[in-house]
Structures are given as C-alpha cells and as structure tokens.
Amino acid sequence: MILSTKGRYGLKAMFELGLQYGNGPIPLKIIAERQNIPENYLEQLIAILRKAGLVKSVRGAQGGYLMQRSPEEVTVGQVLLALEGPMAPAECVADPEAPKCKLASGCVTRGVWEKINNSIHNVIDTMTLQNMIEDQVSSIEKE
Amino acid sequence: MILSTKGRYGLKAMFELGLQYGNGPIPLKIIAERQNIPENYLEQLIAILRKAGLVKSVRGAQGGYLMQRSPEEVTVGQVLLALEGPMAPAECVADPEAPKCKLASGCVTRGVWEKINNSIHNVIDTMTLQNMIEDQVSSIEKE
DNA sequence: TAAATATCCGACTAAATTTGTCCGATGACT
DNA sequence: AGTCATCGGACAAATTTAGTCGGATATTTA
Ligand code: FES
Ligand code: FES
Numbered sequence: 001m002i003l004s005t006k007g008r009y010g011l012k013a014m015f016e017l018g019l020q021y022g023n024g025p026i027p028l029k030i031i032a033e034r035q036n037i038p039e040n041y042l043e044q045l046i047a048i049l050r051k052a053g054l055v056k057s058v059r060g061a062q063g064g065y066l067m068q069r070s071p072e073e074v075t076v077g078q079v080l081l082a083l084e085g086p087m088a089p090a091e092c093v094a095d096p097e098a099p100k101c102k103l104a105s106g107c108v109t110r111g112v113w114e115k116i117n118n119s120i121h122n123v124i125d126t127m128t129l130q131n132m133i134e135d136q137v138s139s140i141e142k143e
Numbered sequence: 144m145i146l147s148t149k150g151r152y153g154l155k156a157m158f159e160l161g162l163q164y165g166n167g168p169i170p171l172k173i174i175a176e177r178q179n180i181p182e183n184y185l186e187q188l189i190a191i192l193r194k195a196g197l198v199k200s201v202r203g204a205q206g207g208y209l210m211q212r213s214p215e216e217v218t219v220g221q222v223l224l225a226l227e228g229p230m231a232p233a234e235c236v237a238d239p240e241a242p243k244c245k246l247a248s249g250c251v252t253r254g255v256w257e258k259i260n261n262s263i264h265n266v267i268d269t270m271t272l273q274n275m276i277e278d279q280v281s282s283i284e285k286e
Numbered sequence: 287t288a289a290a291t292a293t294c295c296g297a298c299t300a301a302a303t304t305t306g307t308c309c310g311a312t313g314a315c316t
Numbered sequence: 317a318g319t320c321a322t323c324g325g326a327c328a329a330a331t332t333t334a335g336t337c338g339g340a341t342a343t344t345t346a
Contacts, residue, residue: 001227002234003144004333008252015251027292036246041335047294060343061291076255084144091145103179108158109151111278112219112270119262127255135254147304170321184306190323203314204320 007084009037010045014079015136017055018071018129025057025064045083052082071133077124087124093117150227152180153188157222158279160198161214161272168200168207188226195225214276220267230267236260 012035020026028046032039046065049055056068067074080087086094090113092101101107155178163169171189175182189208192198199211210217223230229237233256235244244250 001144001146001150001223001230002237003232005335006333007144008233011252011255025292029292034246034248035251036244038335040337043293044335057293058343059291059293059341062344063292063342065293080144087144089146090151094145101179103177105177106279106282108178108275108279109154111282112154112267112275115266115270116263119266120259123258123262124255127258132251132255136249136251139249139254148306149304168321172321181306183308186322187306200322201314202312202320202322205315206313206321208322 003080003084005041006045006048007080009035009042010049010083011076011079012037013042013046014049014054014067014074014129015132017065017067018074018133021067021071025062025066027064030064048082049079052078054078054082067129071129074129075125076127076129076132077121079129080124087120088117089113146223146227148184149188149191150223152178152185153192153226154219154222155180156185156189157192157197157210157217157272158275160208160210161217161276164210164214168205168209170207173207191225192222195221197221197225210272214272217272218268219270219272219275220264222272223267230263231260232256 013031016031016034017026028039028042031037032042046055046057050057050065054068054074055065057063057065077087088094090109091098092107092110093113094117101110156174159174159177160169171182171185174180175185189198189200193200193208197211197217198208200206200208220230231237233252234241235250235253236256237260244253
C-alpha cells in the first residue's frame, strides 16, 4: 500500500507553492525542477488540485500557480484527498453513505478499518502545509 | 487510497481461521461462504498467506486450512504486509534500504510520511487476530 | 505587433495491478 | 473407487499508473 506518485509528487508541489505564498505566482517548470518531477505529468496533477480549489493559476508570461488559501488553512489531508481519493482502508469507513457489509454475524473487520482510519486522519487532518514548512526550517537550522 | 480486495478479503479470511483455531482445518468453501468472498479468488489469496507462513493446509477430504501460529501471535500488520505489501505511504519509510530523495534542500515530505507510517503501524502491529475476535465477541454481547 | 512565456485541454500509450475465472493434477479420507 | 479439497498455472477484462505529446489560449515584454 504505497501511495501513488500522484499523492507523493502532489504534496511536494503543494509544499513549494506554500513556500512561495504571498510572493506571486510560480511556474510549474520551477516546481518540477526543484522537486524532480516530470513537468508534463505535474501539469495533470496541478489541474486536479486546481479543480479541487486548492490552487489557482495565472496564465501568460510571469504567470504560474499560487495557493488559493494560506498554508495554515490547507491540511495534508486535503491535498491527499484530492489526489489519492479517500485516505481510508475501506470505503465503508471513508463515506457514511457507502454500503456496509451485510453479513448475519456483522462485519468482523470494520473495527480494524475504523482504527486505522482514525489514526491516519489524526495525522493528516491536523498537519498543515505551514507545519511542513516550519518543520523543514527547523531541520535546516539544526545543521 | 482504499485497500484492495486482497487485504480486505484476506483479513476476513484470517479472522475465520482464528475463530477456528484449535479445532482442526476448515475448508475454503466455508470461509468464502461466511465472508461472502469468491471462492476461486480466495484460493489465490490463501496461497499468499501460506507462502508467508501464516497459514498451513491439509489436503484431501476433511482437509482445509489452519493458522500456523495462534491468533495472539499474529498481528493485523503481518496479514496486511503479506497481501498489500508494506503499509506505508512511501517506500523510503517502509524500507531502510530504500533510496531516499536526494535533493539539495532535503526531502520536504519525508516527515509527513514518517508520521503517517508510525500512526498506521501503531495500530496494525499491536492489534492481533485474538483482539479482533474479542472485539467481535463483546460487540455481540452488547446486543 | 511579434515573440516569448506559461497555462489549458485532450488524446494517446505502455506497463502494471486488480479482480477475478477456469481447469486439470494431486493428495487424502471413506 | 469416489469424493473432497488443496495446488498450480493459465487466462483475461477492466482499471489505474505514470507518463508523453501537441496544439490552443492567454498574458507580458521587447
Ligand atoms: S462494513 Fe466495511 S468492511 Fe465490512
Ligand atoms: S526521502 Fe522519501 S519521499 Fe523523499
């Protein structure tokens, strides 16, 4: 269960946009270079993030992408949800509308999925891009 | 990031084997019926679990499958590892040998993956099949 | 106005994974 | 001998992954 490159590349890209927040747009080319992501592929990923309302774009020369909201307001969970779908082990714990196992004995794995789901979301829904940036800064200071 | 049916079916099957532990082998057909899993497909999954040393088999009439070790000794994590591969968001936190991002600035997502990885493993490596069985029993008692 | 920059959109693809199905061989019990 | 059940491998449709490419559009700059 390794995440796909969508989520892995996408979060790296969002980090770069977070760093740049408040300083105007940054083109994909720069992000792709800095994070070592195929530029043409990143184009597709950022389109998903744009449609999810996390990123906005400025076309033309000197254009590029910016975060729609500030890094404090965007969680890792929001980014991963857009790119990877629900970060849950099973549909039934991701979506209250989703069908549940209808076995006579009840579902024997539901409790496990719930615990895993809670522990994942406890991390990704509380961690913001701003937190990531701060962590990075303090890890560089230590050197 | 929903788990595949491998992990979801497989854990259900292991639960049934855990229930049966100490009472001789149980055929796949029964497990498939009880948990509503395509029998022919489950055959493939149990082969993986057998090769992983979690399950052993008895061929012939009155044969079937049994747990190799007791339900207290088998964690959810061991089952999911066999069926889904490493339960980590990225290779680099799953395997100490795996290559790390070698960017001048260091990897900006590593910390996030580590936190997610720890929170997942905190659940799945401490929860045993025996725990699942106990949870199920107490949830039935409450009715 | 022309050129350069950069997003936008859709098409296309190879490879891998998922989610099974099916069949014949083998082994064990009655 | 017949039945039960695992074992092994082949096959395959559908989906996802991980890109690549080309052309259209919008904006700035020279
Ligand atoms: S109710 Fe979700 S796996 Fe059973
Ligand atoms: S070192 Fe693991 S994602 Fe960068």
